[in-house]
Amino acid sequence: MKIINLTLFAALMLTSLQPGYASVDFKQAFIIKAVMRLLDINKNQQIEIEEVESRWAQAFKMTDKNADKVLTLDEFNALFKARSAQIKLVDPESKLPSTEAAFKELDLNDNKSITRWEFNTHAINQFRQVDTDENDAISQEEMLAVKGRLPF
Ligand SMILES: [Ca+2]
Numbered sequence: 004m005k006i007i008n009l010t011l012f013a014a015l016m017l018t019s020l021q022p023g024y025a026s027v028d029f030k031q032a033f034i035i036k037a038v039m040r041l042l043d044i045n046k047n048q049q050i051e052i053e054e055v056e057s058r059w060a061q062a063f064k065m066t067d068k069n070a071d072k073v074l075t076l077d078e079f080n081a082l083f084k085a086r087s088a089q090i091k092l093v094d095p096e097s098k099l100p101s102t103e104a105a106f107k108e109l110d111l112n113d114n115k116s117i118t119r120w121e122f123n124t125h126a127i128n129q130f131r132q133v134d135t136d137e138n139d140a141i142s143q144e145e146m147l148a149v150k151g152r153l154p155f
């Protein structure tokens with residue numbers, strides 16, 4: 004996840020200062036906007052499912068170290084740790100599940116491996132939870148409401 008962290012850092016450096024939001028503090032809003040900028044490929048200030056699909060594909064591929072098209076708990080651990088660190092950065096107060104619990108949640112058929120389908124199903128469910136007005140796009144307000152807690 005080193006590349007993503009570096010990109011995030013670069014985005015942070017380039018992000019201009021903007022007023023914060025009432026429910027989210029200045030630093031949180033700053034990071035969330037930087038993340039949005041990274042994902043918003045067509046620059047319409049929204050994150051569409053298509054935009055995050057390429058990110059999910061990339062994340063799955065990077066996590067699947069031995070390229071056997073499924074994620075084991077060991078492989079998943081690296082991804083989950085990186086994501087947890089990102090969430091903690093935005094929201095230090097947030098309570099995160101253990102790697103095992105998170106893995107179990109994604110492993111829908113409980114066979115100790117996560118397929119691409121299970122991975123995407125979970126990610127899409129999370130996307131739908133954040134997309135509260137159900138327009139298949141995540142706005143900056145929707146992103147701030149969940150404090151950047153997104154499935155990527
Ligand atoms: Ca977009």
Ligand SMILES: [Ca+2]
Pocket residue numbers: 110111112113114115116117118121
């Ligand atoms: Ca499975």
Ligand SMILES: [Ca+2]
Pocket residue numbers: 134135136137138139140141142145
């Ligand atoms: Ca939306």
